[in-house]
Amino acid sequence: MRTEFQINLKTSKNAISRKQIHKSITKEPVIRQYLVLAEQVKQVRAESPERSMREIAKWLGYSPARLSQIFKLTSLAPSIKEEVLLSDSDKIRSATMTFICDIANEADWERQKELWLTLFL
Numbered sequence: 001m002r003t004e005f006q007i008n009l010k011t012s013k014n015a016i017s018r019k020q021i022h023k024s025i026t027k028e029p030v031i032r033q034y035l036v037l038a039e040q041v042k043q044v045r046a047e048s049p050e051r052s053m054r055e056i057a058k059w060l061g062y063s064p065a066r067l068s069q070i071f072k073l074t075s076l077a078p079s080i081k082e083e084v085l086l087s088d089s090d091k092i093r094s095a096t097m098t099f100i101c102d103i104a105n106e107a108d109w110e111r112q113k114e115l116w117l118t119l120f121l
Contacts, residue, residue, distance in 0.1 A: 029093045031073075031100055035084050038073040072101050077109035080116050091119055 041056055057067040076084075080103070084092060103115045 029084075029095070031084055031092060031095045031097070034070045034097065035073045035076075035081060038070050041067065041071055042074050069097065069101055072104040075104045075107075076100075077112045077116075079109075080112060083116075095119055 037060075041053075044051060044056060045053075053067055053071070054064045057064045060067065062070070073081075099119065103112050106112045106115060
């Protein structure tokens with residue numbers, strides 16, 4: 001038995017195309033994009049601890065080393081995360097992954113905040 005459905009594949013004028021979504025996401029600072037990704041990976045790991053970073057990296061099209069580097073952003077102090085997510089400062093846009101990872105490698109959140117402030121000097 002075969003069942004057929006007629007589906008109108010034309011997009012409505014209110015629908016957002018995949019290209020528009022990608023364009024709006026890429027307008028965000030790279031550090032913000034990576035922080036959001038890192039938090040999403042953290043959530044996946046919490047919900048499915050059997051999933052390895054290697055497996056998640058493969059799903060996302062990243063090398064395990066690159067995903068590990070991105071995942072370090074979850075170690076940032078909450079106040080820094082908040083600033084990265086909410087600030088429209090040009091300094092956020094110019095922050096390099098290397099600089100942010102150096103901050104994330106620091107275990108003490110107070111020291112992280114001091115290092116973060118050097119970005120704005």
